[in-house]
Amino acid sequence: MHEIIDLRSDTVTRPSKAMREAMLDAAVGDVVYNEDPTVLKLEATVARLLGKEAALYVPTGTMANTLAIRLCSEAGDEIIIEKDAHPLHYEAGGSGTFSGVLFKPVAGKAGVMDPAAVEAAIYEPVYYRARQRAILVENTHNRGGGTVVPLETLKAISAVARRHNMRTHMDGARLWNAAAASGHSMAEFAAPFNTVSVCFSKGMGAPVGSALVGSAEDIERAWHYRHMLGGSWRQAGILAAGALFAMDNNFHRLTEDHGNAKKLAQGLQERCGLSVLNDVETNMLYFETERANELVSALSQNGILMSVVRPGVVRCVTHLDVDSDDIEKTLTTIQAMQ
Numbered sequence: 008m009h010e011i012i013d014l015r016s017d018t019v020t021r022p023s024k025a026m027r028e029a030m031l032d033a034a035v036g037d038v039v040y041n042e043d044p045t046v047l048k049l050e051a052t053v054a055r056l057l058g059k060e061a062a063l064y065v066p067t068g069t070m071a072n073t074l075a076i077r078l079c080s081e082a083g084d085e086i087i088i089e090k091d092a093h094p095l096h097y098e099a100g101g102s103g104t105f106s107g108v109l110f111k112p113v114a115g116k117a118g119v120m121d122p123a124a125v126e127a128a129i130y131e132p133v134y135y136r137a138r139q140r141a142i143l144v145e146n147t148h149n150r151g152g153g154t155v156v157p158l159e160t161l162k163a164i165s166a167v168a169r170r171h172n173m174r175t176h177m178d179g180a181r182l183w184n185a186a187a188a189s190g191h192s193m194a195e196f197a198a199p200f201n202t203v204s205v206c207f208s209k210g211m212g213a214p215v216g217s218a219l220v221g222s223a224e225d226i227e228r229a230w231h232y233r234h235m236l237g238g239s240w241r242q243a244g245i246l247a248a249g250a251l252f253a254m255d256n257n258f259h260r261l262t263e264d265h266g267n268a269k270k271l272a273q274g275l276q277e278r279c280g281l282s283v284l285n286d287v288e289t290n291m292l293y294f295e296t297e298r299a300n301e302l303v304s305a306l307s308q309n310g311i312l313m314s315v316v317r318p319g320v321v322r323c324v325t326h327l328d329v330d331s332d333d334i335e336k337t338l339t340t341i342q343a344m345q
């Protein structure tokens with residue numbers, strides 16, 4: 008059991024000793040000269056895993072999405088995106104300023120867009136309308152409740168994009184969880200997309216970093232834009248070593264987090280009488296309570312941290328620093344407060 012049970016997000020505050028040792032031992036070089044051996048190894052490894060030609064290591068998932076959007080748009084262009092997707096809500100309008108894009112939101116079901124609804128959002132190109140350039144999908148879908156977007160849906164959305172000469176990007180910050188939950192490989196999920204972003208700093212447990220993967224040509228262009236954003240982060244190998252360690256050691260254990268999230272959801276409903284809003288497919292759940300602020304603040308006094316994401320709604324995310332005893336303690340503490 009952990010002293011602090013941090014269910015606010017899947018960012019791990021203290022990497023394991025073994026991961027820290029791997030990071031300290033990392034061989035480093037200058038990313039500006041493309042000479043950091045550990046970054047190069049990470050980029051080659053993640054590109055291979057996702058079945059793409061190349062990858063670029065970047066500090067954050069936000070930067071990876073920003074670069075992907077820049078690759079497919081000029082100022083005034085439009086990107087079709089699920090209405091609750093991360094770039095629309097939590098990236099500080101960055102793609103509005105860096106790429107000058109407009110987002111066209113399409114409502115999905117728990118974050119999963121119907122390919123027919125995506126197609127219905129596309130119009131005939133005409134000079135007085137914005138040029139529609141790309142479709143962006145988030146998988147797993149954060150605000151949707153950690154939902155896995157089914158592979159068939161991804162293929163159908165990508166077919167819509169191809170029919171209309173548009174590009175595709177998948178925000179796969181938690182694609183690892185989608186792969187672990189569904190049994191599909193990362194490469195199967197990535198195949199229908201031009202570019203995919205993945206984060207090492209969420210359930211994978213590395214302290215820093217994300218990657219953008221795609222064709223060699225796209226990644227070379229993204230490299231230029233990364234530099235513009237100040238992302239030529241010199242001896243980043245020390246951080247990339249954490250990401251490599253995460254891929255070797257933490258990917259296979261994500262199903263434990265999914266089991267813990269399911270156990271928490273079941274206990275909240277059956278033992279605490281709370282209503283869980285999503286079907287738990289991966290490591291995330293949202294529950295409803297009128298006393299959300301009160302409950303979260305009382306739990307924090309007991310070392311249990313959760314986030315109130317909107318009035319009356321609390322989010323919990325499981326990760327490698329939350330074990331089954333922590334889930335039990337969380338449930339008994341909430342039960343005692345009812």
Ligand SMILES: Cc1ncc(COP(=O)(O)O)c(C=O)c1O
Pocket residue numbers: 066067068069070072093145147149178180181206208217
């Ligand atoms: C779906 C999704 N995409 C992108 C990001 C951005 O990642 P970062 O916080 O590394 O910028 C997040 C962060 O929570 C996310 O949930």
